[in-house]
Amino acid sequence: MNHGIWPALCGATRYEFRMQLRRKSVWIATFVASLTVIAGLGNPWNFPHDTALPVVVAQWAVVCNAFLPIVFGVLLADRLPRDRRLHLPELLDALPAPSGSRLTGKYFGSAVATATPIFIIYFSGIIYMLADRHDPLAIPLGLSAFLAINLPGLLFVAAFSIVMPAILWVPLYQFLFVGYWFWGNLLSPSYGIPTISTTWLTPRGSFAAAGFFSHADEIMTMGGSTGSTWEGAASIALLLCSAALALFIAQRYLNWQRARQ
């Protein structure tokens, strides 16, 4: 028997993905929230045909990243406390698999599962663009926009939504997270309230959209950013590193908690 990190991580990812994907609330909540996306501006069908395809794709990715990550974060917040509620830690802690593999597997598995309906909604828009413009470039552009604009932000949100409930009551975290999202991502600096919505740390993907797809949205423009390629890359790197750091600290904290029982 091999009690390595990778097999346990892959196993945990696979089964956490499966469990989260089977939750009806993941599908219902995301599709209900998608009504705000479909009803809002910036949809593929709201752009004139002479707008460049990368701009339309990037705008659609940013629009999907405006509200859907709120549902995404809220739906992930119960994953760690759920194990405690189901009395699973005692069983799992008696297994030889490293606890870090289980946490990381839970992170990847449940994050990808919760992102699946978001991807379906997003990709439906890309399919619309393909049908509307008859330009096959919509597919690779759509995929790369999702990877650059949506995914880093979702991974950032997932890390905090998985680990923060280790120290916070889930409903309190969910409340604070929704507040953070509006303050830190959707609040325009024109209101005069300090916000991080125009910094690299915004998981909305504005910097990647501007840097890689020449699409600078209103909030970012007001923050005075030019949105260069290197800023887009820096924003992605910062989001991913923050996520990794959050997971690392959470793992150390959980180990410390176990040791002092």
Place this chain on the structure above:
Amino acid sequence: MQIEIQNLTKIYNRNVRALDGIDLTIPNGMFGLLGPNGAGKTTLMRILAGILRPTSGEIRAGQIDATTDTGRQAIKAILGYLPQELGLYPDLTAREFLDYIGILKGLNDRRARAQRVNELLELVALDDVAKRKLKTFSGGMKRRVGIAQALLNDPRLLIVDEPTAGLDPEERIRFRNLLSDLGGDRTVILSTHIVEDIAQTCRNLAILGKGKLLFEGTTADLIDAARGKVWTITTDGPKPDGDLIVVSTLHLANETQYRVVGDATFTSGAQPADPSLEDGYIWLMRAARSEVTTTFPRL
């Protein structure tokens, strides 16, 4: 594999002494751990399973020093553990759950793991419901999934904590038989407060009370300790009182028959009875409460 425990102490929150200087030898085969609620059984099980760290003391499982981080990890590799409060993922099927636990136990060969899962589903008679989600399972079926997951890695050390709690009589008997079959070539520690479970499965046992070891020996030793202390009293009058404990009450046509444990001085008309393991346990706990340790030495 023999487990040697020396001077084991566990203190919670700096003042709650859950285990107090336990010295215990657990031999190969079925071993019972008995005691009332709050005696420290679960704490001892969790320490043996590597989940909790002891405050002080030594544990050796075969050649493994189970008080070090490396030792705890080595124990986990040969351990099967069925906790008192068994948690399962309700959205997984029985087969998926066992497959997942198998992965976390290091059974990395997919085909061998699937075969082992099938064998165990058959062993615990759940093969026909293997594709059903666990949230649809009864308490007894969940317990059987619990024992199956504990056996996935063919453990040399099997720890089962209160395994029959909440099971109906038929399930309990089935479970006991299963445990007895498993005890042949491995160390199986059965922790329970149900004396009958120990009586039917274990030759050796220990009794804990308030974190201390009250008894260590064979079931026959414990039964012998209550010899001459067990009586039946048949009366149509009031319930017998005095320095005794009524173990059972049988309502006859016109009278009531009481089975009591106590000294012979309390009443006339009492008939001596052969002690059972439960009588021995009751006598021991009575002695422990009265702190009459001199009348009941550790065997």
